[in-house]
Amino acid sequence: MFPKILCVVGARPNFMKIAPIMAALRQPSVPLAARLVHTGQHYDVAMNQQFFQQLGIPTPDVDLEVGSASHAVQTAEIMKRFEPVVDAEQPAAVLVVGDVNSTIACALVAAKKGIRVIHVEAGLRSYDRTMPEEINRVLTDQISDLLFITERAALAHLTREGIESARVHFVGNVMIDTLRASLPRATPPAQTLATVPHAAEFLNESCGYGVLTLHRPSNVDDPVALAGLLTALSELSTEVPLVFPVHPRTRGMIEKAGLSALLDSPRCCCLPPLGYLEMLGLMQRARLVLTDSGGIQEETTALGVPCLTLRENTERPITVTEGTNTVVGIDPERILAAAREVLTGGGKAGRIPECWDGHAAERITAVLVNELGSAG
Secondary structure (H helix, E strand, C coil): CCCEEEEEECCHHHHHHHHHHHHHHCCCCCCCEEEEEECCCCCCHHHHHHHHHHHCCCCCCEECCCCCCCHHHHHHHHHHHHHHHHHHHCCCEEEEECCCHHHHHHHHHHHHCCCEEEEEEECCCCCCCCCHHHHHHHHHHHCCCEEEECCCHHHHHHHHCCCCHHHEEECCCHHHHHHHHHHHHCCCHHHHCCCCCCHHHHCCCCCCCEEECCCCHHHHCCHHHHHHHHHHHHHHCCCCCEEEECCHHHHHHHHHCCCHHHHCCCCEEEECCCCHHHHHHHHHHCCEEEECCHHHHHHHHHHCCCEEECCCCCCCCHHHHCCCEEECCCCHHHHHHHHHHHHHHHCCCCCCCCCCCCCHHHHHHHHHHHHHCCCC
């Protein structure tokens, strides 16, 4: 009987991280039994199925079907529903990824039952405690037994917080495993934009296009901040057309604030949320990407595409120091100045960080076999 690991996935940012881990753990030669638990934190059935199919994620062994709620209610509900699963499965370890509510909720259940907690993508810090994800990251790391980091600087953060270095393993970035494996199947932009009016303008090689994503509460919940961002981006669209896959919550906030007119331009293409392969194809060919997403900062660095982060900080500093990312905040003038620098050929070239080579999940699996192989 192989030692059992419950691997937890909760929200779309987790999907790209769990896919290569599940594939590596379920290789016939690996003496571990990996079972997938989906908390249902992101509950859009159609979008979940699309991501699972595109990324080759196996059908979850357990689906908690938690759905949306406030941070406190959602975290508590995940814990309530996960505990009976742990009792029934009796795993040797629980593996969590990233920094969403599912991460801290399932880690807490496991830790309080004396079950080993494995945290993939540990040690990232923005030092901005107004971000719920920062709280989740710090607390999950404190109760984890094995911590896998994507960049060496994360070890310094963990050491400052009293975590022994023997528990920490530098393995690289599993999101880049997924990106590298998926690039040959990325959907061409012409296909994604096929039904868009004026699509030819976006696909004009001499002009190109930018990609925009917005979803952070600090950006979209404050009508003043949102208005400033959309005003700047509307002006930028006169210089380079923008493709904007709009998060449903963001769309609701734009409509509530009465700001829809700022996006009413043939040079600003608003789309519904896209699948991973569609988004990957768009980013791969973009002249620049503007985002408040942590994962996209990493993906653009791996793709060599200039990225402007619409936040005042980042928990992924390696994308700035080594990659193509520039943190520009939400000041409209600063955003426009940075974008124009990119458009005139001054964007960062960057380089691929160490161990972002498509083999992070293999390294994680090797450590887990060594640590858990004699358990069970």
